[in-house]
Amino acid sequence: MTIQHSELAALGWTQWFEQRVDCDTSHTIARVAAVDRDRLLLLDGTGSFRAKLAGGLLHRHRFPHDLPCVGDWVCLERQPGDDFAIVHSVVERRTALRRKSAGNAVEYQMIAANLDTVMIVQSCHFDFNLKRLERYLVMVMDGGADPCVLLTKTDLVDPDVLADQLSEIEAMGLMPPVLTLSNVTQDGLSALKGFLAPGKTYCFVGSSGVGKSTLINHLIDRDALETGGVSATGEGRHTTVRRELIRLGGGALVVDTPGMREFGILDAGNGIESRYAEITELASRCRYRDCTHSGEPGCAVREAVDSGEIGRAHFENYLKLRQESEFNQMTHAERRKKDRDFGRFIKSVKKDLKTDR
Ligand SMILES: Nc1nc2c(ncn2[C@@H]2O[C@H](COP(=O)(O)OP(=O)(O)OP(=O)(O)O)[C@@H](O)[C@H]2O)c(=O)[nH]1
Ligand SMILES: [Zn+2]
Numbered sequence: 439m440t441i442q443h444s445e446l447a448a449l450g451w452t453q454w455f456e457q458r459v460d461c462d463t464s465h466t467i468a469r470v471a472a473v474d475r476d477r478l479l480l481l482d483g484t485g486s487f488r489a490k491l492a493g494g495l496l497h498r499h500r501f502p503h504d505l506p507c508v509g510d511w512v513c514l515e516r517q518p519g520d521d522f523a524i525v526h527s528v529v530e531r532r533t534a535l536r537r538k539s540a541g542n543a544v545e546y547q548m549i550a551a552n553l554d555t556v557m558i559v560q561s562c563h564f565d566f567n568l569k570r571l572e573r574y575l576v577m578v579m580d581g582g583a584d585p586c587v588l589l590t591k592t593d594l595v596d597p598d599v600l601a602d603q604l605s606e607i608e609a610m611g612l613m614p615p616v617l618t619l620s621n622v623t624q625d626g627l628s629a630l631k632g633f634l635a636p637g638k639t640y641c642f643v644g645s646s647g648v649g650k651s652t653l654i655n656h657l658i659d660r661d662a663l664e665t666g667g668v669s670a671t672g673e674g675r676h677t678t679v680r681r682e683l684i685r686l687g688g689g690a691l692v693v694d695t696p697g698m699r700e701f702g703i704l705d706a707g708n709g710i711e712s713r714y715a716e717i718t719e720l721a722s723r724c725r726y727r728d729c730t731h732s733g734e735p736g737c738a739v740r741e742a743v744d745s746g747e748i749g750r751a752h753f754e755n756y757l758k759l760r761q762e763s764e765f766n767q768m769t770h771a772e773r774r775k776k777d778r779d780f781g782r783f784i785k786s787v788k789k790d791l792k793t794d795r
Contacts, residue, residue: 443467445482445483446469446482446483447637448483448689449469449481449482450469450552450554450637451467451469451511455529455532459511459529460513460527460529461526461527461529462513462515465513465514465515466514466515467511467512467514467529468481468511468514468523469481469482469509469510469511469683470507470509470510470511470512470551470683471682472508472681472682473508473682476491476496477489477490478490478506478525479681480512480514480523480525481683486681487516488521488522488523489512489516489522489523489524489525490522490523490524491505491506491524492524492525492526494526495525495526495527495528502547503536503548506525506528507548507549508549508550508551508682508695509550509552509639510528510529510551510552511552512525512526512527512529513525513526513527513528513529514526531552532552532582533551533553533554533581533582533583534548534581535549535550535551535556535578535581536548536549536581549695550641550693550695552639553581553583553639553693554583554639554640555584555585555586555638555640556578556641556642556643557587557588557640557641557643558574558575558578558585558643558644559588559642559643559644559650559653560587560588560589560644560645560648561591561594561645561648562590562591562592562594562595562599562603563594563595565644565645566589566603568606568610569755570645571587571607571610572610572713572759573759574644575614575713576759579713584614586614586615586617587615587616587617588617588630588642589603589604589616589617589618590618590619590620590648590649590653591620591621591649592618592619592620592623593620593622600618604616604618611752612713617629617630619649619653621652621656624656630657631657631688634657634686634688634690635689635690636688636689637689637690638690638691639683639691639692639693640690640691640692641693641694641695642692642694657686658684658692682695714752716748717731717753717756720738720742720748721739724738731753731757739753
């Protein structure tokens with residue numbers, strides 16, 4: 439199959455989408471550059487334009503995360519002279535970066551779709567933390583994107599400190615690409631620019647203050663930044679939304695949403711499985727199919743830990759991440775039940791204490 443929408447390739451369209459797209463013949467395809475409630479800013483070969491969601495799409499979707507988000511490809515109808523194009527459907531997502539919705543365990547919030555690589559940013563000065571790095575890696579891999587680690591503020595630490603951190607990351611055994619950068623001396627900036635490939639989509643995640651905004655400002659040239667804000671609603675200057683999907687001079691695409699900055703860990707089940715592939719592999723040899731590797735007889739994972747084949751710390755991280763992920767995946771009802779059971783337990787203990795006296 440050849441790519442029919444070659445004019446979209448510069449925006450990240452690939453064979454993968456071409457094989458899955460199912461638009462009406464009268465529709466065209468565009469990529470979502472920003473979302474402001476039911477108003478969208480779209481990009482295609484002709485430039486950027488505004489759009490609204492079709493009523494059918496609004497009624498058909500089951501979860502908020504089914505609605506278009508930044509990075510999505512959509513099928514739309516566009517009449518010449520109309521202020522708004524009409525978005526009819528969302529093309530299947532290749533990757534997703536998402537966050538757990540507050541208060542609802544089975545729902546999640548999309549942060550961005552169709553990212554090729556997520557740059558996990560930590561400052562080597564105050565922010566360096568392997569555990570947190572691992573959580574980010576798990577989340578990114580769970581959504582299907584490739585992770586890359588970026589250590590910033592290298593101007594603030596001794597080269598020895600940085601070298602130690604790099605070997606600690608290497609010792610994790612996962613081997614994501616690791617880049618280093620100083621926004622002050624610009625050491626590593628050209629290597630990073632070289633890493634960002636044209637037509638691929640990236641985003642930067644990490645704690646507040648590690649230098650993401652400074653870096654993105656370095657990557658975007660001034661002109662692009664100034665013309666970046668486009669009114670998505672057509673209701674004047676006050677409602678101007680910032681474009682969140684940005685094309686860099688070199689042709690790479692960068693998603694920069696406010697939500698990106700505060701995302702936590704959620705149902706990272708698949709990510710954990712691929713991060714800990716050797717444990718998952720061993721688990722298939724445990725005597726019990728639902729073995730939790732916490733002391734059951736015939737546990738192949740425990741055996742491997744005891745024999746030193748699998749590092750103990752590595753195994754403990756696995757258990758902790760899995761527990762966290764399982765708790766996040768419990769439905770609201772299950773959590774309430776767990777809380778109620780716990781409440782009953784506390785009550786019965788209190789009663790026992792009273793009768794003891
Ligand atoms: N020394 C040094 N300071 C830096 C570097 N990068 C950024 N900073 C400074 O660190 C502070 C935070 O940088 P930001 O770019 O705002 O950090 P951020 O990750 O975007 O933070 P949020 O916007 O809160 O997510 C600013 O005062 C920057 O000037 C660096 O490589 N070296
Ligand atoms: Zn086991």
